[in-house]
Amino acid sequence: AQSVTQLGSHVSVSEGALVLLRCNYSSSVPPYLFWYVQYPNQGLQLLLKYTSAATLVKGINGFEAEFKKSETSFHLTKPSAHMSDAAEYFCAVSEAGTALIFGKGTTLSVSS
Amino acid sequence: DTAVSQTPKYLVTQMGNDKSIKCEQNLGHDTMYWYKQDSKKFLKIMFSYNNKELIINETVPNRFSPKSPDKAHLNLHINSLELGDSAVYFCASSQIQGGDAEAFFGQGTRLTVV
Numbered sequence: 184a185q186s187v188t189q190l191g192s193h194v195s196v197s198e199g200a201l202v203l204l205r206c207n208y209s210s211s212v213p214p215y216l217f218w219y220v221q222y223p224n225q226g227l228q229l230l231l232k233y234t235s236a237a238t239l240v241k242g243i244n245g246f247e248a249e250f251k252k253s254e255t256s257f258h259l260t261k262p263s264a265h266m267s268d269a270a271e272y273f274c275a276v277s278e279a280g281t282a283l284i285f286g287k288g289t290t291l292s293v294s295s
Numbered sequence: 296d297t298a299v300s301q302t303p304k305y306l307v308t309q310m311g312n313d314k315s316i317k318c319e320q321n322l323g324h325d326t327m328y329w330y331k332q333d334s335k336k337f338l339k340i341m342f343s344y345n346n347k348e349l350i351i352n353e354t355v356p357n358r359f360s361p362k363s364p365d366k367a368h369l370n371l372h373i374n375s376l377e378l379g380d381s382a383v384y385f386c387a388s389s390q391i392q393g394g395d396a397e398a399f400f401g402q403g404t405r406l407t408v409v
Contacts, residue, residue, distance in 0.1 A: 215395055215396050215397075217397065217398075219400075221336075225402060225403075226299075226385060226400040226401055226402045226403050227338075227385070227387075227398075227400040228400075229397060229399075232395065232397055234395040271336055273338065275398075277396040280391050280396070281343075281396070282326075282328050282340045282343040282350070282398075283340070283387075283389075283396065283398050284340065285330075285337075285338040285339075287335075287336075287337050288336050288337070288338075
């Protein structure tokens with residue numbers, strides 16, 4: 184069965200610092216992988232997705248993620264954090280034809 | 296023009312009541328979902344539904360039932376509400392057939408049972 188593990192329920196960075204949010208997945212078939220962001224009292228917005236094309240995926244707001252099959256990882260990075268990046272981030276996996284299964288989320292805090 | 300819309304946004308009700316949450320998508324997607332987000336922000340799939348098949352998460356109580364009048368709508372009906380049902384419920388849709396399963400989410404319905 185597919186599953187997602189997000190390492191670190193809370194990550195704190197300073198404005199301008201590197202953001203690294205970790206995600207490892209388990210899937211019996213080549214997966215589709217997603218990162219979503221949730222701002223307070225809002226729905227989920229797609230940041231980026233991996234669907235078996237390029238392993239380095241660029242998303243919105245300067246975020247990117249790299250699919251590493253050998254490590255079963257799909258970590259999210261951003262070179263320079265901005266205050267507006269503070270939010271909840273979810274990694275999700277889907278095996279073709281199935282609903283997204285989400286990790287438990289990582290709260291990103293950004294301090295000035 | 297909102298892609299996935301759900302109503303109401305807030306719902307406060309007493310234990311034992313029956314309530315419904317409505318969801319509509321205008322993306323032409325073939326599959327719709329209901330997710331529950333608990334107080335720890337964990338998102339759990341409750342149902343997925345397309346024209347052919349309803350898939351129910353086995354952990355969902357049978358007090359919860361999805362109802363789909365047509366391909367663009369998937370409503371959630373809840374009977375005999377309990378305190379533990381308090382959560383945020385998200386509707387979503389995606390294109391599974393020929394698509395990449397990217398899910399588009401509504402803004403959520405915050406259900407409070409008192």
